[in-house]
Amino acid sequence: VSVDTPRVPTQRSSTSNSSGAAVIESRAGPATLPSRWVVVPLRLYLSTVFLDSLTNKVGPGKWGGWLDWMPGYVADQLPRAAALYRPVLAAVVLPHARVFAALVAIGEVSVGCALLLGAGTRLAAVVGMFLTANYFLFNGLSVIDESNDFAIMIGCLVVLLTAAGRTFGVDAVLARRWPNCPLW
Amino acid sequence: MASRNAEPVGEGQISRWPLAVARLYVGVVFLWAGVEQLRDGAQWTAPGQSWAAALHQQLTEWAPHAAVWYHGVLTQLLLPHTDVIAAPLAWLHILIGVALVLGVATRLAAGIALALLFNYMAASGHRPYGEWDAPAYAALALTLGLGAAGRTLGADVILKRRWPRVPLW
DSSP states (O other): OTTHHHHHHHHHHHHHHHHHHHHHHHHHOOTTSOBGGGGHHHHHHHHHHHHHTTTTTSSTTHHHHHHHHHHHHHHHHGGGSOTTTHHHIIIIIGGGHHHHHHHHHHHHHHHHHHHHHTSSHHHHHHHHHHHHHHHHHHHTOOTTSSOSHHHHHHHHHHHHHHTGGGSSSTHHHHHHHSTTOTTO | OHHHHTSOOOTTBOOSHHHHHHHHHHHHHHHHHHHHHHTTOTTTSOTTOOHHHHHHHHHHHHGGGSOHHHHHIIIIIIGGGHHHHHHHHHHHHHHHHHHHHHTSSHHHHHHHHHHHHHHHHHHHTOOSSSSSHHHHHHHHHHHHHHTTGGGSSSTHHHHHHHSTTOTTO
């Protein structure tokens, strides 16, 4: 008895510790998984890509120039575009090139700002992937070419799947208010 | 590995498999780049040009734009020895690529990739953000390193179990 007596609290304490650890793990998740902050630099980098590409579109005297320049550029680039994308360019984009030029700029500024602030990050990542997929097909490149288009798409995919705006982003607030919405 | 993937993701945590997808992509890009450099592929060289000559030409074109702090390294160390560094550089790309594809010592491989890409950015005078391939791959490599991306669908699962304190995987 004298030997067993001290054992009892030890066993209880051990049981208590185990169950306590299990509770903590279910809340915080397994220690083997990375924290969400590891994808925040990627999210911020991607925002610079989209905002940086606006430098030739938005600014004093640039907007009109961009709308005038894009139709000619699309027409010149048409033979080099991916074969499956050429009919889309010829039938849809070229006849409405000025509208698409405006949409591209609006898309880029929206995606850039959303990724920077981490607001609606998943939606922004999907739009970013869509924009970049179009550039990728437009440039007619391979997935391992010297372009960054496919790398940007992969980056957006990571940001989308990891909900990268929920750390150091407005999405932390949005996810708390509307936890079931898939946009953040 | 499957059971690890099935672990519940806690608040503030992310599943590692999206990082594994990015790891495979970056690995294939590095592997392909190294192989193409070794075989004087058209992506890196002009017709009839060797990889060493193409590297010399590229560095010469970059030199006037190189970052001020890097200019000496480029002009005094790299440019005079491009024929010596060309092949090891290609092999370094291949090693990084293989390590990332297999998920072996992913953090080490991602760190070396990051250093390599920063060298390219410094040599070309490019900003470490915005459009261009080097910053894009650098951002992905940083994420792979921080997230220890080899611990899902990679050999780092085994390495981590055997040597849990080593920070290279």
